[in-house]
Amino acid sequence: MKNTKIMGIILMVVFGLFTISWFVSSKSYVTPVLNGSMSNFSGQKAYQHIEHLVQKIGPRPAGSKPELKAAQYIDYVLRQNGWKVREQPFSKVVLREPSLSQKEQQVELINSQNIIAELPGTRPDTIIIGAHYDSATFNVPGAVDNASGVGVLLELARVLSKEPHEETYQLVFFGAEEYGLVGSQFYTSQADLSAVQWMLNIDMVGSPMEIDVAGKKSTPPELIKQVTALARESQIPFNVSRDFILMTRESSQGGTSDYSSFLDQGIPAVGLGIYGRPEGYFHRPEDRIERVSLEDVQRVGNFAHLLLTSVKIGKTDLNEWDVLYLPFQIGKYIFILPSYGVRIFAFITFLLTGLMLIKFHKARTMQKGEWKAVLGILGFSIVLSVTIMGISGIGEVLWGWIKQVQLLYFAHPIIFVIARLGIALGVLITLASFMNKLPMVRDPQLYWVLAEILLLGITLVLALTRIDLAFPFVFWLLCLNLQFFFPNIILVLIGPTFLYSIHLELLNSHQWLSYYQAIHKYFFIFLGVYSFLLIPFLLALMHVGSIKTKLLKKILSYTRKPALGTTVFLILALGLVPVYTRDYPQVITVQEEWFGTKDGKVHIFSDEPLPRNVVKDLSGEEGKSLYVPIINEKPPVIVEASVMETVKNSQRTLNITFNLNYTREPYLTRLRFESKQPFEIQTDEFLPMSKLPRKLELKGTQQPSGIYSIILQRTPPQKNSIKMSVETQGLITCSVEAIFPDPSPRIQIQHLRSSIDYQIFFKQTYNF
Numbered sequence: 014m015k016n017t018k019i020m021g022i023i024l025m026v027v028f029g030l031f032t033i034s035w036f037v038s039s040k041s042y043v044t045p046v047l048n049g050s051m052s053n054f055s056g057q058k059a060y061q062h063i064e065h066l067v068q069k070i071g072p073r074p075a076g077s078k079p080e081l082k083a084a085q086y087i088d089y090v091l092r093q094n095g096w097k098v099r100e101q102p103f104s105k106v107v108l109r110e111p112s113l114s115q116k117e118q119q120v121e122l123i124n125s126q127n128i129i130a131e132l133p134g135t136r137p138d139t140i141i142i143g144a145h146y147d148s149a150t151f152n153v154p155g156a157v158d159n160a161s162g163v164g165v166l167l168e169l170a171r172v173l174s175k176e177p178h179e180e181t182y183q184l185v186f187f188g189a190e191e192y193g194l195v196g197s198q199f200y201t202s203q204a205d206l207s208a209v210q211w212m213l214n215i216d217m218v219g220s221p222m223e224i225d226v227a228g229k230k231s232t233p234p235e236l237i238k239q240v241t242a243l244a245r246e247s248q249i250p251f252n253v254s255r256d257f258i259l260m261t262r263e264s265s266q267g268g269t270s271d272y273s274s275f276l277d278q279g280i281p282a283v284g285l286g287i288y289g290r291p292e293g294y295f296h297r298p299e300d301r302i303e304r305v306s307l308e309d310v311q312r313v314g315n316f317a318h319l320l321l322t323s324v325k326i327g328k329t330d331l332n333e334w335d336v337l338y339l340p341f342q343i344g345k346y347i348f349i350l351p352s353y354g355v356r357i358f359a360f361i362t363f364l365l366t367g368l369m370l371i372k373f374h375k376a377r378t379m380q381k382g383e384w385k386a387v388l389g390i391l392g393f394s395i396v397l398s399v400t401i402m403g404i405s406g407i408g409e410v411l412w413g414w415i416k417q418v419q420l421l422y423f424a425h426p427i428i429f430v431i432a433r434l435g436i437a438l439g440v441l442i443t444l445a446s447f448m449n450k451l452p453m454v455r456d457p458q459l460y461w462v463l464a465e466i467l468l469l470g471i472t473l474v475l476a477l478t479r480i481d482l483a484f485p486f487v488f489w490l491l492c493l494n495l496q497f498f499f500p501n502i503i504l505v506l507i508g509p510t511f512l513y514s515i516h517l518e519l520l521n522s523h524q525w526l527s528y529y530q531a532i533h534k535y536f537f538i539f540l541g542v543y544s545f546l547l548i549p550f551l552l553a554l555m556h557v558g559s560i561k562t563k564l565l566k567k568i569l570s571y572t573r574k575p576a577l578g579t580t581v582f583l584i585l586a587l588g589l590v591p592v593y594t595r596d597y598p599q600v601i602t603v604q605e606e607w608f609g610t611k612d613g614k615v616h617i618f619s620d621e622p623l624p625r626n627v628v629k630d631l632s633g634e635e636g637k638s639l640y641v642p643i644i645n646e647k648p649p650v651i652v653e654a655s656v657m658e659t660v661k662n663s664q665r666t667l668n669i670t671f672n673l674n675y676t677r678e679p680y681l682t683r684l685r686f687e688s689k690q691p692f693e694i695q696t697d698e699f700l701p702m703s704k705l706p707r708k709l710e711l712k713g714t715q716q717p718s719g720i721y722s723i724i725l726q727r728t729p730p731q732k733n734s735i736k737m738s739v740e741t742q743g744l745i746t747c748s749v750e751a752i753f754p755d756p757s758p759r760i761q762i763q764h765l766r767s768s769i770d771y772q773i774f775f776k777q778t779y780n781f
Contacts, residue, residue, distance in 0.1 A: 052172065052318040056311030059168035062090065063310070066146070066160040067302045072754070073148045073155060075189035076124040076728030077680060083146050087128050087186050090167050094174045096130035096184065103127070103199045106704045107192065118714045122700045122727035125188030127196050132173060132182040139181045140321060141212040142166060143197065143271050145190030149296040151680050151754035152770045156302045157287070158295065159190070161218035165314045172318060180210070182321070187271050197271035201278045211236060211326050212282035214272035218313045219306065221250040225284030228273025230336045233281045234349045237340060239324045240283055245345045247316055252288040253342050254518070269523065279334070281326055285313060289521045290426070293597035297768045337481045355480050359487045365494055366469055373462055386456070390463060390552070397444065398547040402540055405437040408587040416592065418621045419533065424597035425590050426525060432583045439580030445558070446573040457559040461497055464552035468493060485511030493553060500560045505553045592621070598768040599624070603758055605773040607648035615641040615760050624764050631760070641760060649676045650751050650775045663742055667781050671735040671749060679751035683726040684735075688713060690743030691721055698736045700725055744780060751775040
């Protein structure tokens with residue numbers, strides 16, 4: 014096969030890719046006719062509902078009395094506007110598997126309720142509009158997240174009730190969303206969804222607006238096209254969460270809000286939220302009413318009303334619903350590449366790659382000496398990639414040690430990402446400038462074929478796993494094919510384009526902090542993964558460099574010193590970047606602690622060293638925590654325990670009873686069990702066994718330390734008497750814990766770059 018033919022086929026693949034996406038995006042879609050009249054939605058009235066929830070009710074965590082008050086308020090407003098309202102209480106047991114933040118298996122009983130309102134139309138076809146009304150914790154007012162969404166829905170209830178409509182509208186206010194979409198998952202598991210056409214969810218009103226389309230399943234392309242077209246016509250800046258499709262589909266929860274529970278059930282659904290990495294008030298006490306913009310409430314309310322009255326979509330057959338498509342956003346326009354387009358693109362790219370590798374194999378036969386060269390190239394590439402990746406983080410390691418903090422990048426992650434890339438580039442240029450002195454192989458094709466084979470292997474594995482996940486690597490492989498004919502640095506840099514975009518999407522998401530924490534915790538695993546992915550990139554660079562040797566030497570001779578100087582500058586300059594700011598403050602907990610009947614203490618602590626002025630004001634010593642004693646006061650809980658033991662065939666059965674006398678009801682009650690031997694628990698008092706997920710048994714799971722453990726936890730209403738049976742062969746330790754909000758803390762801290770959690774903690778431990 015001649016080179017010109019191969020180049021022609023490759024260019025046809027690229028052209029076909031964009032043709033397919035354009036054709037699918039424009040096919041069978043006509044811009045909907047907008048209502049002639051302007052929306053009667055009042056942002057001011059919606060804002061009044063938000064103020065009531067935030068200022069008069071306050072934090073509304075799942076199962077709490079404030080959450081119940083919020084439900085009653087929502088019920089009242091809906092009935093006043095003529096909606097048929099019913100409550101859907103639920104009590105659900107949720108299993109939390111061990112994770113980075115929670116080392117032990119945790120089983121939680123979550124009590125809450127959904128509020129469901131219906132406005133019948135002339136047809137049974139139904140549109141559901143949803144928003145969750147709980148807040149993250151008992152310290153979080155939850156103004157933006159998500160009193161803002163509730164306020165918009167309550168005003169929509171007023172507007173829709175006064176308009177003629179054919180479709181039936183259903184408003185659903187979900188409880189316990191912050192515990193992992195519990196309310197919406199319960200609703201979709203119980204409701205008859207056969208008449209539902211589509212669902213709109215509003216969670217966190219603000220700008221720029223994100224159109225959420227990614228869950229375990231993705232929003233149908235037809236719905237995306239209509240929603241984005243209306244956003245474009247309404248002149249609303251928006252972003253479609255494309256790369257979230259790749260990142261969240263295999264996660265346990267799926268999408269980021271309640272719309273994904275409907276996608277799981279085959280109901281077309283879309284969410285409206287705020288695009289980008291959330292500011293420091295997200296899930297924090299600073300999420301107060303002043304964070305909510307009246308202008309944004311009006312804009313999103315108008316847009317939501319427009320969607321409800323303009324979007325027309327039939328019930329999509331699950332068998333015809335393409336869930337592996339990829340949407341691409343260019344400005345305000347969305348281009349959709351369907352899954353068959355991705356497969357065709359991948360197949361032709363694999364075919365071309367195979368033909369090129371066959372041509373290479375026929376053109377030359379590897380000699381014994383060349384195999385040694387191959388091993389040398391691979392070994393050198395591995396060492397170089399590990400060195401670059403390792404040194405790229407030296408600035409964070411150095412300043413983390415000097416400042417005694419772990420999360421230097423908390424307030425300004427983009428700066429640290431840029432610094433890492435700059436340091437990595439500086440190290441690469443510096444090392445490359447000395448490479449001509451090494452006995453390097455001067456065969457450009459050998460570098461190219463090694464990069465091709467390695468990247469082809471990665472891509473094939475991913476394509477067999479999930480074709481959309483493989484697309485970024487298929488595109489990279491295509492660029493590497495083109496590079497064989499047009500060796501230049503532009504193709505080397507363009508190849509991983511979609512890998513860059515995935516990381517950029519991650520940087521602008523809620524998951525960024527936990528992702529970076531995982532990198533630090535499992536440093537060597539991530540070092541291995543990223544070093545492995547860097548090898549094809551380095552080999553592609555070597556391919557270009559070995560062809561244009563003279564030009565490369567000249568460039569490196571001029572850039573060596575500037576690169577080295579820039580690297581040193583970036584490492585030193587990172588020390589000037591503040592760890593915390595007003596927008597991204599340091600999290601500090603002021604916790605009143607009680608252990609059994611002992612005198613209590615106020616414990617002030619943080620993951621990082623406490624601010625010096627806080628330590629000075631409390632006359633403490635510098636560090637991550639300090640204590641202030643509480644004298645001659647009683648604990649918030651009095652616990653009495655009794656146990657009856659029976660032994661049969663060395664198996665101990667412990668029938669344990671805890672009687673708890675609270676001064677006030679705690680928000681969380683927790684039982685923590687530990688033993689050196691396996692054990693199993695039976696309890697209907699604390700966690701109803703009938704509500705456990707299928708095949709779940711309350712057994713201790715073994716930790717890396719060898720200890721078996723499990724945590725049982727529940728939200729209100731709490732029990733004053735808890736009975737359970739434990740079967741074990743060894744001794745078992747049980748800790749009774751209770752966590753209370755602290756509305757009147759003994760010690761209050763005022764610091765501009767600090768976010769304070771106030772709470773009361775009780776713990777009493779028994780050995781049985």
